Amino acid sequence: MSAWTERILSEFPTDLSRLWIAADPDDVLLEEGILAALQERGFEVLPFDDPVAFRADYESRYRSAWDRGDEGPQPSLLLHWRAADTDELPWDWLRQARLARLSLAELFPRLSYGVVRQLDPMQRASLFAAQDQHAAQVMGDAATRDFILTHLYSLGPYFIHTPVDLWRELLRLHHRQTPLPDMLADQVVAVLAARPVFAGLPLRRLFTSPGFLLRTVQEAWTGALRDLGISGSRIAEPPGEHSAAYIRIPFEHPDIRMLVDNLFQDGSLHPLQVEHLPEEPPDWARVGLIRDPMALGTLVREGLQALLAGVPGPTASHRDWGVFARRLGELQVRCRQLPDGQGGPLKSLLAEVQTAADQALAGWIGVHYWQLPSLPVAAGPAMVHQIPRYLARLLDAGAQRLALVVFDGMAIDDWVEIRESLATRAPRFSAEEGACFAWLPTITEVSRQALFSGLKPREFAGSIETTAREPAHWLRFWQDHGLHTGEVLYRKGLRRPPDLDALETELARPPLKIAGLVVNTVDEMAHGTVLGKEGLASQLRTWCASGFVERLFDRLLDQGFQVWLTADHGNVAADGVGRPRQGLAVEAAGERVRVYRSEALREAAVRQFPGHVVIPTPALPEDYLPFFAADRTAFVNQGVSLLAHGGLAVEEVVVPFVKVSRLP
Numbered sequence: 001m002s003a004w005t006e007r008i009l010s011e012f013p014t015d016l017s018r019l020w021i022a023a024d025p026d027d028v029l030l031e032e033g034i035l036a037a038l039q040e041r042g043f044e045v046l047p048f049d050d051p052v053a054f055r056a057d058y059e060s061r062y063r064s065a066w067d068r069g070d071e072g073p074q075p076s077l078l079l080h081w082r083a084a085d086t087d088e089l090p091w092d093w094l095r096q097a098r099l100a101r102l103s104l105a106e107l108f109p110r111l112s113y114g115v116v117r118q119l120d121p122m123q124r125a126s127l128f129a130a131q132d133q134h135a136a137q138v139m140g141d142a143a144t145r146d147f148i149l150t151h152l153y154s155l156g157p158y159f160i161h162t163p164v165d166l167w168r169e170l171l172r173l174h175h176r177q178t179p180l181p182d183m184l185a186d187q188v189v190a191v192l193a194a195r196p197v198f199a200g201l202p203l204r205r206l207f208t209s210p211g212f213l214l215r216t217v218q219e220a221w222t223g224a225l226r227d228l229g230i231s232g233s234r235i236a237e238p239p240g241e242h243s244a245a246y247i248r249i250p251f252e253h254p255d256i257r258m259l260v261d262n263l264f265q266d267g268s269l270h271p272l273q274v275e276h277l278p279e280e281p282p283d284w285a286r287v288g289l290i291r292d293p294m295a296l297g298t299l300v301r302e303g304l305q306a307l308l309a310g311v312p313g314p315t316a317s318h319r320d321w322g323v324f325a326r327r328l329g330e331l332q333v334r335c336r337q338l339p340d341g342q343g344g345p346l347k348s349l350l351a352e353v354q355t356a357a358d359q360a361l362a363g364w365i366g367v368h369y370w371q372l373p374s375l376p377v378a379a380g381p382a383m384v385h386q387i388p389r390y391l392a393r394l395l396d397a398g399a400q401r402l403a404l405v406v407f408d409g410m411a412i413d414d415w416v417e418i419r420e421s422l423a424t425r426a427p428r429f430s431a432e433e434g435a436c437f438a439w440l441p442t443i444t445e446v447s448r449q450a451l452f453s454g455l456k457p458r459e460f461a462g463s464i465e466t467t468a469r470e471p472a473h474w475l476r477f478w479q480d481h482g483l484h485t486g487e488v489l490y491r492k493g494l495r496r497p498p499d500l501d502a503l504e505t506e507l508a509r510p511p512l513k514i515a516g517l518v519v520n521t522v523d524e525m526a527h528g529t530v531l532g533k534e535g536l537a538s539q540l541r542t543w544c545a546s547g548f549v550e551r552l553f554d555r556l557l558d559q560g561f562q563v564w565l566t567a568d569h570g571n572v573a574a575d576g577v578g579r580p581r582q583g584l585a586v587e588a589a590g591e592r593v594r595v596y597r598s599e600a601l602r603e604a605a606v607r608q609f610p611g612h613v614v615i616p617t618p619a620l621p622e623d624y625l626p627f628f629a630a631d632r633t634a635f636v637n638q639g640v641s642l643l644a645h646g647g648l649a650v651e652e653v654v655v656p657f658v659k660v661s662r663l664p
Contacts, residue, residue, distance in 0.1 A: 001037065002033070002125045002128075002129065003125075003128060003129055003132065004124060004125035004128040004129065005033055005034055005037050005125065007107070007128070008028060008029065008034050008102070009034070009037055009038070009041070011100040011102065012038065012041070012043065012076075012078070012100060014041050014042060014043075014075070014076065016098055017076065017097065017098035018066070018071075018072075018075060018076050018077065019062075019076070019077055019079070019093070019096050019097040019098070020043070020076060020077070020078040020079065020097055020098050020099075020100060021078075021079045021081055021086065021089065021093065021094065021097040021098070021099050021100070022045075022078055022079070022080050022081060022100050022101075022102060023081050023083065023084055023085075023086050023099065023100070023101045023102070024080060024081065024082065024101075024102040025082060025083050025084045025103070026102070026103060026104040026117055027082065027121060027376040027378075028102040028103075028104065028107065028121075028124075029045060029078075029080055029102065030045075030047070030080065030121065030374050030375050030376050031121050031122065031124065031125075031375075032122070032317050032318065032368060032371055032372075032375065033125065033315075035371035035374060035375075036367060036368060036371060038078065039074075039367075039371065041076075042074055042075035042076055043074060043075075043076045043077070043078045044073060044074040044076070044077050044078065044618075045078045045080055045371075045374055046058070046077065046078070046079060046080065046374075047080045047082070047373075047374050048079055048080060048081050048082070048089075053455070053459050054079070057458070058077070058079075061073055062077050073618065079093065079097065080374070084101070084103070086099065104116050104117055104124075107124075107128065108127070108128070108131055109138070110131055110135040110136075110137065110138050110139060111127070111131060111135065111139055111144045111147065112139060112140055112141045112143075112144035114141060115141050115144040115145055115148070115183065116144065118181060118183055119148065119181065120181070120379045121376060121378075121379070122317060122319070122379075123152055126151075126152055127148065127151070127152060130147070130151035130152065134147070134151060135147065142187070145183060145184055145187045146187070148184065149184055149187065149188070153173065153178060153180070153184070155169055155173070155180075155188070157187070157188040157191040157192055158191060160191075160192060161195065161197070162197065163197065163248070163249070163250050164250050164253045164255065164256065166192070166198065166201075167249050167250060167256050168253075168255045168256060168259070170206055170207065170213060171217075171256065171259035171260065171263075172259065173207070174210055174213055174214070174259075174263075175259055175262060175263075177210075177319070177323050179207065179208050179209065179210050179213075180207045180208055181208070182208060185203075185204050185207040185208045186204070188203070188207060189203045189204050189207070201247065202216075209432060210432070210433075211430060211431060211432040211433060212430070214263075214268055214269070215430070215663075216246075216247055217249065217260070217263070217269065218234075218269055218270065219246045219247075220246045220247050220248060220249040220251075221249075221251065221260075221269065221272075221288055222234065222246070222272065223246035223248075224246075224248070224249070224251055224285075225272055225281075225285060225288075225289075228278075228281060228282075228285070229276070229277075229278040229279075230272070230274060230276065230277055230278070230281060230285070230289070231274075231275050231276040232272045232273045232274045232275040232276070232290075233272070233273050233275065234270045234271075234272055234273070251284045251285070252282065252284045257283075257284045260284075260287070260288070261287045262306075264287050264288050264299060265287075265299065265302050265303040265306055266303050266306065266307070266327045266330065266331070267303055267327060267330030267331050267333075267334055268327075268330065269288065271287075271288045271289060271290050271295075271296065271299065272288060272289055272290065273290045273296075274289055274290060274291045277289075277291065287299070294342065296334075296338060296342070297338055297342035297343075297345075297346065299334075300331060300334045300335055300338065300342075300346060301346060301349065303327075303331050303334070304331055304335075304346065304349045304350060304353055305349070307324070307327055307328060307331060307353050308349075308352060308353045308356060310324065311324065311353075311356050311357050311360045312324055312360060312361075312364065313360065314360075314363060314364060314367065316364060318368070318372055318375070318382050318436075318437060321361065321364070321435075321437075321650075321654055322434060322435030322436070322654060323435075324357065324650075325412050325435055325650050325651070325654035326412055326433060326435055326656075328353065328354075328357065328412070328413075328650060328651075329411070329412030329413040329415065329416050329651075330413075330416055331350070331353075332350065332413040332416075332533070333413055333416045333417055333420070333537070335347065335350055336533065336534055336537055354632070354649070354650070355631070357650045358631065358632070358648065358649050358650060361648065361649075361650055361653065362613065362615075362648050365440070365615060365648065365653075366615055366616070369437070369440070370616070370617075370618050370619060372437055373385070373386075373456055373619060377389045377390045377393065378393065380434055380436070380657070381436045381657060382436055382437060383436055383437045383438075383439065383450075384436055384437070384438055384439060384447055384448075384450060384451040384566060384568060384655065385439065385450035385451055385453065385454055385455060385456060386436070386454075387404065387436070387451060387454075387564070387566060387657070388404075388451075388452070388453075388454040388474075388477050388478075389454055391404060391514065391564065392478075392481045394562065395481070395513065395514070399562055400513070400560060401512065401513055401514070401515075401559065401560050401561045401562065402513070402514050402515070402561060402562050402564070403514075403515040403516075403517065403556045403561040403562065403563050403564065404514075404515070404516050404517065404564050404566070405517045405519060405552070405556075405563060405564070405565045405566075405660075406448065406451060406452075406516070406517065406518045406519065406565075406566055406567060406568060407519045407521075407522050407565065407566075407567050408444060408448065408518055408519065408520050408522060408523040408567065408568055409444075409522045409523025409526050409527075409567065409568070409569060409570070409571055409645060410522040410523075410567035410570065410571075410655070410656065411567070411570030411571050411572070411651040411652070411655070412435065412570065412651065412654065412655065412656050413533070413651065414522055414536065414537075414540060414570070414571070415565075415567075415656040415658070417537050417540045417541065417544075418540055418544055418549060419431055421540070421541050421544035421545070421549075422544060422549055422550060422553075425544065425545070425547070425550055426550040426553075427663075428662050428663050429550070429553060429660060429661070429662060429663070430660070430661050430662065430663050431565075431658050431659070431660055432658065432659040432661075433656065433657075433658050434656075434657045434658065435654050435655065435656060435657055436566070436654075436655060436657045437653055437654060437655070438567075438568060438569040438570070438652065438653055438654075438655050439456075439457060440615075440617065440620075440626065440648070440653070441590070441592075441593040441595065441626045441628065441646050441647070442569035442570070442592075442593075442645050442646050442647060442648075442652040442653060443569065443590055443593065443645065443646045444467060444523070444568055444569070445464060445465055445466060445467055446464060446620075447568040447569045448467060448470065448518070448568035448569075449463065449464070449467055449469065449470055449473065451566070451568050452470045452473050452474045452477075452490070452516055453469075453470070453473030453474070453476075453477060454473075454477045455473070456619045457619060457620050457621065457624070458619050458620060458621055460473065461621035461624070464621060464624060470490065470492070471490040474488065474490045474516050475488050475490065478514055483513060483514065484511075486509070486511040486512070487511050487512060487513040487514065488512075488513070488514050488516075489506055489507075489512055489514070489515040489516065489517075490515075490516045490517075491503060491506070491515070491516070491517050491518070492517070492518035492520065493518070493520060494517055494518065494519045494520065494521075494552070495519070495520055495521045495524075495548075496521075496546065496548060497546055497547055497548050497551055500548070500551055500552060500555060503517070503555070504555050504559075507555060507556065507559045507561070508559060515556075515561065517552075519552070521543055521548075522536075522540070522567075523571075525539045525540065525543070526571045526643040526645075527643065529643055532573045532641065532643065533573055533643065536571075536643060553660055557660075557661070557662055562659070562661075563659070563660040563661070564657070564658070564659055564660070565656065565657075565658040565659075565660055566655060566656060566657045566658070567655040567656060568655070569645045569646075569652055569653075569655060570645060570649075570651040570652045570653070570654070570655055571643045571644065571645045571651065571652065572592075572632055572643070572644065572645070572647070572649045572651050572652055573632065573641065573642075573643055574591065574592060574629070574632050574633055574634035574641070574642060574643075574644045574647075575632065575633055575634065575640070575641050576633070576634050576635075576636035576637045576638050576639060576640035576641070576642075577609070577629070577633045577634070577635065577636075577638060578609075578635070578636075578637065578638050579635055579636060579637065580594060580605045580608050580609060580635060581608070590635070590644070590645075590646040591629075591634040591635060591636055591642065591644035591645075591646065592628065592629045592634055592635070592644045592645055592646035592647035592652070593626050593627065593628050593629065593646035593647055594626070594627045594635060595624060595625065595626050595627070596625045596626075596627065597623045597624070597625070598623070598625070599625060601625075602614065602625045602627050605627050606627065609627075609630075609635075611630050612627060612628060612629055612630045612633075613627070613628035613629070613630055613648060614626075614627060614628070615628070615648075628646075628647050628648050629646075629647055632649060
């Protein structure tokens with residue numbers, strides 16, 4: 001346990017109270033490691049975001065149990081209050097509870113509070129240790145930023161003098177998935193911009209935007225090969241519009257070469273299928289060249305082997321799983337693009353990766369998943385129901401118009417297929433890619449309804465079996481944030497180009513500020529295909545060729561919207577293990593999950609299908625009890641294979657969260 005976690009836990013002795021209030025304006029408690037440690041000590045942390053929902057939860061699950069003399073779901077309940085002043089809390093809670101106060105200003109007394117509070121919360125433990133070891137005196141803003149760059153990012157802008165120095169640091173930051181926040185990027189750029197060797201480089205975007213950095217490296221690679229007289233076509237993705245003029249990167253340097261090799265292996269960069277090779281290329285160029293039919297298969301194999309070795313462990317963060325799921329999606333698509341002679345042998349290795357990842361994720365979910373709803377959204381949503389709150393922060397920060405496009409049922413590998421088809425047809429689009437978690441069970445009625453309501457499933461128990469309330473949920477969320485009816489739009493059933501004509505009229509309404517759009521095509525294709533993921537990929541490419549996706553993005557961007565793309569859940573290929581023989585006893589009979597209204601009925605299913613999965617589900621209604629199909633199986637007749645969702649596989653649970661924009 002880190003010194004940071006121990007310091008926070010010292011505020012909460014387990015034997016002093018069963019009701020606690022934490023006055024925590026900086027969300028110190030809402031970090032995965034601290035939430036996990038509190039859970040181990042018998043605390044349940046409930047954020048006080050909605051007083052009505054909190055009181056209902058508190059009264060039904062804790063107060064009633066305490067009045068009966070019982071313990072309740074956990075020995076202690078900790079109310080998380082996002083403010084220093086507790087005067088607005090009910091007097092009866094303040095009278096009964098033990099109060100703890102947490103502040104970044106007190107926890108980091110030698111660093112600038114204004115700077116520390118802008119950092120990603122996941123960096124606080126490392127910063128706390130660095131402060132104890134290296135901060136000898138009180139620092140101002142600039143000194144604190146330099147301290148953070150040195151001790152958290154191992155980045156010293158004063159020591160970056162050459163292109164090798166610059167690209168080594170940029171690629172290292174990307175490899176560690178640690179782009180600089182704006183305040184630190186500004187400090188770095190202020191130093192580097194004064195050096196003539198870096199004149200004209202888009203330094204700020206390179207340090208803050210992983211997507212822009214990758215595009216820049218990809219075009220630089222293509223340009224460097226062209227300068228060597230090597231020509232061909234880029235695997236899966238054509239050159240961008242600006243590839244004729246590119247930034248030169250010293251790929252030949254050993255440090256740069258090692259980092260670039262990793263990007264080709266994990267699918268982040270696309271190699272060149274060689275058509276003309278005037279002479280033997282230099283060593284640094286070989287990893288990104290496909291000169292014979294077997295070379296791409298070798299590259300994909302190496303990527304899968306690296307992925308297998310890097311499956312997140314029990315202490316991983318939700319972001320670690322997001323990075324892993326995105327790399328898995330890239331490599332799944334690469335496998336499908338291989339000729340049959342190469343793709344077939346790699347399927348067993350891919351299946352091994354998927355099995356290892358699913359097992360690791362199932363174990364991780366049992367410990368960490370139910371902490372995710374409590375995480376702050378400032379650095380990005382951890383779960384789909386936090387997306388509206390994230391967008392609300394953007395609106396409060398000055399965004400004029402926002403659009404949330406939900407591709408129902410789209411797994412990350414499906415998004416990769418769509419993105420690459422889009423890059424072929426409309427390379428002007430840019431995508432900043434992230435990921436977040438769907439709700440369990442990963443079915444539309446639960447996860448998409450959570451997405452549009454901004455609520456946990458327990459909070460919409462009355463409509464958990466239908467999506468009919470989604471428009472009302474979406475409107476209510478934004479009305480609670482100060483918008484009126486005319487400023488909010490919800491539309492579903494978008495599938496084909498003609499659907500966009502009526503939508504365009506609605507998007508053009510001047511008062512409109514927030515649009516929530518559901519594209520149903522992916523889910524319908526997944527449920528209708530008989531050829532598995534390969535068949536779905538083919539259908540997606542045909543659908544993209546209709547122009548629907550690019551026209552949708554064009555209309556939104558033309559109307560001044562920031563465009564965010566996500567999915568409510570993904571999908572996987574599954575094999576039937578038989579149908580539970582329970583008739584009307586089951587409340588919801590999905591292929592990958594079945595839901596029961598009583599523990600006795602679920603136990604009957606467990607006895608009929610031993611080895612399948614029951615996990616604690618504290619954020620679901622008490623009488624909503626899911627029973628998950630094990631591994632990649634489905635509750636359908638034996639011998640039947642299909643694409644399905646509802647379960648615990650990586651591709652079902654971790655979904656894309658992407659900002660779509662146009663290249664400048």
